[in-house]
Amino acid sequence: MNQSRADIPRGTALMTSLRASWIDGRTVDGGGSAMAHRNPANDADLGDTETADVRIVDLAVSSARRCFEHSWGLLSPYDRKKLLLVYANLIDEHAEELTLLEMLEVGRPGTDAAGLNASAGDILRSYALKIDTVNGDMFRSEERRMGVVLRRARGVVGAIVPWNVPVMNVLLRVAPALAAGNTIVVKASELCPRTTLLLARLAMEAGLPDGAFNVVIGEGPVAGARLAEHPDLNLVAFTGSSVTGHAVARAAASTSFKPVLLECGGKSPQVVLDDAFDDERIWPLLFFSAFWNTGQWCVAKTRLLIPRGREQQAIDGLIAAARDWQVGDPADASTRLGPIASRAQLARVQGYYTAASATGELVDLDCPRGITDSSGYYVSPSIVTGLPRGSVLQTEEVFGPLMTVELFDDLDDAIALANDTAFGLSASVWTARSDHGYKLARNIRAGGVSIFSSVDAARSTGPELGTARYFEPQKESGLGVDGGEHGYLAYTTPQSLYFHN
Structure with a gap:
């Protein structure tokens, strides 16, 4: 369902x-001070939220610990699954409210957010x-003997989540943590705490x-730092910048071995070989891969x-593709492309445009x-050519709608x-030559590489969200496995039992 201006008062x-x-x-x-939004x-002013100080974070962790030891952690797998499926259905029923919050808090286009949030329950x-x-x-x-390895819940999980795709980023941490039998404390992003709060209430x-799903609101240096270092956590999950990721890892190790x-920053390439240029339908796909969500996503192929x-063929193709991507009011x-999510991020992106x-x-x-x-935080999707190799624009994450065009021999x-x-x-790699595609994929150091043999192949398969x-x-x-069965196992710990009879 499309969101419209008429829905805004309801969201407010x-x-x-x-x-x-x-x-x-x-x-x-x-606990803490008021935080403006x-x-x-x-x-426009979206009102204040009350930030959490160290005492509030400690209360949240204590609540999660009690719930793990006396309630959620004791449930049978069957009962745990049954409740999570009810939760998934509730998220489906409240997808419109979640979409409204995303529009207001971070400027995600309503039509796009509604389409994505319609499947949010599927993550659970x-x-x-x-x-x-x-x-x-x-x-x-x-x-006379038998050995088994049990997969046990770790206990209390602390999650620090980003702002760019609010509903999905919260659920990608909460869903595996709760399914594995853990309780969780989420430090909501400063830009979109209300989306996280609604998800917790629905739980x-x-x-x-x-106590199974707790949320603390606050800034990273206070609430985030205390959560990461907390000695009573059994796992810390973080999604955000690499600089903050280092700080989280240091804090986590400072008080306990947890x-x-x-999942941190990215500067992802899409490599297009000569044979892929013959199909002009490739350009809308390359544009999407870089500019969806106004370039504010970690795996953007920028x-x-x-x-x-x-080079000129690429410029012409991207300009033609851009005609179908309207920048405007969410x-x-x-x-299809909204504003940059915050004034601070806008200033950062504009700095890269100046450098370009x-x-x-x-x-x-x-x-x-x-x-x-x-007064909105809008920028025009752009590309930059003619850069010297090793330029900061080629190596640093912009997290905005700016793509570099780089040439190889x-x-x-x-x-x-x-x-x-x-x-x-x-x-990503685009070529019909399987030998070339394989060589590129095997030698590019990245957690995930997509090899597209044709535009039709790319269109027939859809992007996945990590489930x-x-x-x-x-x-x-970053560090650690996300997604699928292995991502689920990351929220468990193995215990070996050996029976001698």
Whole structure:
């Protein structure tokens, strides 16, 4: 269902009831100072939320510990699965409210957010169904002895989540943690705490016990730092920048030996070989891979690597593709690209645009502009060409709608260029030559590489959100397995039992 301006008052009314941390099944006021929020589409005041201080974070962890030891952690797998499936259905029923909050808090286009959130409940269902299939292992069975490995819940999980795709990013941490039998404390993003609070309230409505899903609101240096270092956590899961990821890992190790899951920054390449240029339908797909969500997603393929001599063809193709991507008000059903999510992020992105003009040629892709407020945080999707190799624009994550176009001479040069970054999250390769595709994929250091033999092949398969596959980021992009069965197992710990009879 499309969201419209008529829905905004309903979303605003909803926000007024979501203002403070959620602990032990209730709102907990006080602790820190008020935190202001602005609508990125028009810079309008969205009201304050109450930040959590160290004491509030400690209360949340204590609540999660009690719930794990006396309630959620004692439930049978069957009962745990049943409650999570009820929770998934409730998320489906409240998808419109979640979408409204995303529009208001971070400026996600309503039509796009509604389409994505319509399947948000499936993340919970995917992990809930793994409860029946992921069990322990028998490693030795003889007449007088037998060995088994149990998969036990770790206990209390702390999750620090980002702002770019609020509903999905919360559920990608909460779903496997709860399915595996853990309780969780989520440090909500400063930009979109209300989305996380609503998800926690829905969990309570679904029948999950008080303390199974707690939320603290606050800034990273206070609430996030205390959660990461907390000695009573059994796992810390973080999604965000690599700089903050390092800080989280140091904090986690400072008080106890607890594992961390880190999905951090990316600077992902899409390598297009000569044979893929013959199909002009490729350009809308390459545009989507870089500019969806206004370039604010960790696996955005914002580096276009192409053979030397194909530069003008690429520019023309991307300009043509941009005609179908209207920049505008998130409440307009025609909008496909919204504003940058915050004023601070806007300033950061504009700094990279300035650097692009100084070191290369900045090309505005001339996306159509719909209705926009002059006070909104809008930028024009653009590409930059003619950069010297090793430029910060080729190696640093912009997290905005700016793509670099980089030229290579042969396959080995393409591999070297693709790997010339501190990140290793994702990549894509476009070629009908399986030998070339395999060589590139095997040598590009990234957690996940997609090899597209044709445009038709790319269109016939859809993007996945991490529930059916798994990967581990490389280099500065993170640590630990996310997604699928292996991602579920990351929220458990193996215990070996050996019976001697």
